[in-house]
Amino acid sequence: MSTTHAPFAQRMNSLQKSFIREILKVTENQHVISFAGGLPNPDFFPAAEMAEVTHELLQREGAQVLQYSTSEGYLPLREWIAQHYQQRDGLDIHADDILILNGSQQGLDLIGKVFLNPQDVALVERPGYLGAIQAFSFYQPRFVGVPLEQDGVDIAALKAGLAHNPKLFYTVPTFQNPSGITYSAEKRHRVAELLGDHPTILVEDDPYNELRFMGEDLLPLRYYRPNNTILLGSFSKMVAPGLRLGWLCAAKPILEKLIIAKQAADLHSNYLAQRVVHRYLQHYDLEAHLQKIRAAYGQQRRLMVSLIEQYFPPEVEYTRPEGGMFLWVTLPSHLSAMDLFELATKHQVAFVPGQAFYVDGGGHNTLRLNFSNASEAKIEEGIKRLAQAIKQLLHEQKNSVATV
Amino acid sequence: MSTTHAPFAQRMNSLQKSFIREILKVTENQHVISFAGGLPNPDFFPAAEMAEVTHELLQREGAQVLQYSTSEGYLPLREWIAQHYQQRDGLDIHADDILILNGSQQGLDLIGKVFLNPQDVALVERPGYLGAIQAFSFYQPRFVGVPLEQDGVDIAALKAGLAHNPKLFYTVPTFQNPSGITYSAEKRHRVAELLGDHPTILVEDDPYNELRFMGEDLLPLRYYRPNNTILLGSFSKMVAPGLRLGWLCAAKPILEKLIIAKQAADLHSNYLAQRVVHRYLQHYDLEAHLQKIRAAYGQQRRLMVSLIEQYFPPEVEYTRPEGGMFLWVTLPSHLSAMDLFELATKHQVAFVPGQAFYVDGGGHNTLRLNFSNASEAKIEEGIKRLAQAIKQLLHEQKNSVATV
Known part of the structure; x- marks a missing residue:
């Protein structure tokens, strides 16, 4: 052709x-x-459990779980996520603050769409997650790199970056992709202090949080800087990536815009997958x-x-x-x-x-x-x-x- | 907060x-x-069949069907779609021309992203599908409405619209949403003739094609105008909408750009759902x-x-x-x-x-x-x-x- x-x-x-x-x-x-x-190790995908819950849901509620659904996502799944943050980190996050996504990657696209004009400054870690750089690139920002040290972003460089009035600062503070480094509690505190009430959106991408195999758990940046922070999470590493289920948490005025963008992008995420993951979380021991x-x-x-x-x-x-x-x-x-x-x-x-x-x-x-x-x-x-x-x-x- | x-x-x-x-x-x-x-009527969702094939896939190939996959989508599913167009309509469409989407709605977002600069002209039917208007709106085009008649778009108005050098003409030629009208064969031919080799992309959104309950089948616009046409389809009305699976067909230079956009938007569509729908199509009688x-x-x-x-x-x-x-x-x-x-x-x-x-x-x-x-x-x-x-x-x- x-x-x-x-x-x-x-x-x-x-x-x-x-x-x-x-x-x-x-x-x-x-x-x-x-x-x-x-890729996560597929040996640990809970395939048999998924087979069980999917079969049961389709047999029992087939007409419902295969129908169109809401753009925000399945409410009990959003409630589970909110409760998880409340219990694990003491975060003040509720189901109404959460939007279900096709993997947290979709959140990066929606955030770019909702916030970035051409030539707006976007601060990203160097090295930084390539998927975020790609997603934001479609909205033609001016990227400014902020170097990473062993314990997190270089604070002086972040301060210099903020002088550009960036629309957002994108970070993976825990087991970063690609570097594997983790921001120390001290660095988290200092990043939050520096951003303060600055209108710059802190985009905290946190897909690996549950994969800690040594050292001590740390609180998300969102804990230190609740305002103007968007926290992204994912079931890809906890459960399985092929289902493409992630989420973001944001304050209401921001979430409303992201929901409009989500609706225009694909109406809603796979509803059966949302129901399956929720049922899996209810009936099996995630921990x-x-x-x-x-x-x-x-x-x-x-x-x-x-x-x-x-x-x-x-x-x-x-x-x-x-x-x-x-x-x-x-x-x-x-x-x-x-x-x-x-x-x-x-x-x-x-x-x-x-x-x-x-x-x-x-x-x-x-x-x-x-x-x-x-x-x-x-x-x-x-x-x-x-x-x-x-x-x-x-x-x-x-x-x-x-x-x- | x-x-x-x-x-x-x-x-x-x-x-x-x-x-x-x-x-x-x-x-x-x-x-x-x-x-x-x-909404489609949920009484006709093949829930029991889905339960069967999902259970079997997860039991037998769980590690594989839950893993990350390719942005283009599952090749045998794209082959099925291509063959369907070849057999039904004699269209020259092959698996390599197809990108799997989260419902055809996602195609509208990706098309807007890949083609529309602010103030570019987008021709849309009046009345036109609201989801397309919403998806394109994020890319700030100038919409020009082209009135519909009982047998399709008003040809004189389309001609006038083309004088604006539109980037695209978006149409639902078969059982249109919202009007329910269908372009006659004559109108399809005339639209194709009018667009000819004009660089305007014809976006043919065709989710209802298989739902004809009276009258005679008609060939897609894509048949009459193969070049610079993007044909969108969906399993939402044929199988079930909650799975969010649709597709688009485009020539290679266009498809390449759309794949880059898809990858940045969400890496790929739910892979388990792709496998399930493909297996359903293989093992059950869709007709x-x-x-x-x-x-x-x-x-x-x-x-x-x-x-x-x-x-x-x-x-x-x-x-x-x-x-x-x-x-x-x-x-x-x-x-x-x-x-x-x-x-x-x-x-x-x-x-x-x-x-x-x-x-x-x-x-x-x-x-x-x-x-x-x-x-x-x-x-x-x-x-x-x-x-x-x-x-x-x-x-x-x-x-x-x-x-x-």
Whole structure:
């Protein structure tokens, strides 16, 4: 089918297909050990329980659970989420503050739509979550990167960023994607203090919170800064991602606008999935389920870190996440993670080069490793292969320096 | 929770909560007979079949069907859709031309995002589908309405509209929402001829196509104008709406942009639902299922029309749809459908006043009636009540004219 030149909107000019998406093609080769994806471990999806509750709901209430429903989402599910925040964190969040989404990713699109004019400033962490950068990009903001330190955002840089009067500051404060770092309680407090009553919306994306396998639980940023904060959550890592169920919490004047945007975007999220997840949460022990996931991911993370310690050259740095699914590797600054990627492909191991996570350049010598979705045997073999590739790259670089 | 003034994007200034949404609140009163909604009849949702296939998929492939998946959607489901168009209409559509959506509504949002700059002209039917008007509104186009006649769009008006160099022309050519009219084969041909190689995207929204209960099947506009046409479809009326599964078909250069937008919007649509619907289509007889729906909706539409003939005053006009879920009533021009709505509420019957479906004013004396989601007893009682309200309004108007 031939097509005359299609008159796309200006916002499409600078958008590319996801870099990660292209990277992931390499991993389709079954001999490649991939630390590139961001997938939860499917061994822990509660498939049998889902089969049970879905069958029961469809048999008993089929006509109802397959019908159109409300844009806000299923009320008892929103009540469960509110109660979860109340009990776990003492947050003053109620069902009326919650909008159910197609994964928290949809929340990023709706937030961009509701808040961002072209050229508005959006503060994002560097490195920052690529899905947020992509979602916001459609609304043509001016991104300003705020560097991360081991215990959270660089406060001086955040202060400088706020001088641009940003519309929003987007952060993943707990087990951040891609870096794996977590904001300390002190940093959370200082971020909240700095934002204060500033009209900048704090977008707190918190999909990994329940995946802590070491260290102590921390309160969400939303606790320290209740006003002008939008808190995003997800069932993707707690239950299963294929259902595409997440949520956001926001104050009424903001939520009203987001509901209008949600309604225009797709009327409502899959209603059967909402009913199924709610029934699952009612009838099964989520905490026991989460403990199994935490134990497994903790074991995988400990193994990966100990292998990195053992096999990587000492000049390579890396984060030591207390939860989540990712860790972050920094090569010596004269090495390129893109070069390493090419070399690693030959060694049949894959990762995501870090530069895609930087809105304003940089990160050429960084990379992201996923530890949640690989067996211990694959972690062992994969890290050994990656270590080989790094050593080879270091060696080649030394030789090339020597010959100049 | 108090909130300082939130700095919303300019695009939010003119947007309101859906008018229909507010209207539907009246229908929450259980004594009200509502012809206002747009719901399929839940008696025909294949709940038992869904229970069966879902249970089997989750038991057998739970880890896989609950995992993240591709933005384009499940390939065998896209193959089914392509084959359906090939066999039914002889369309040259293949799996690679198809993107799976959260209901075809999401397609409207993505199309707006990919094509519309602020002030771009969007041609829409008058009356036109409200969900499309809402979705496009976020991208701040200038809407130009193109009047509908009994056999489709007014060709002279479409020609005049094309003089504005519109980015797109949005149409529901078969059993239109809200009017219930269907474009004749002649009109389809003339629309295609008129659009020709013009860069204007023809957005053909076709969710009701399979719900024809009288008359003869017609080919989609896409058949007559393959280039620069985006064809939208949905499982909402064929299978069930709560699953939120629809699709769009577009040529590769357009589809690529829409996939990037889909990915940023929510990564992908519910994967379990895609697998379930595909398996349902493989293992059950869709055609037999559709015949039951057509028979029931046809019966409901015949009853509604015959009651309107019998009870409405002769000066009231109405459409005689050959399929779909809606018919359209035009009151004498000195009557207001909003006044009728208030009066009808007292008679405990509801509908949607037509003016919301007009992007550029007008339609004050029109209303939409849904016939798919009411029992025969409710149709009989509801049309009688509505006839009473119309007669009362006519009487009051005559008296008020007489007393001036």
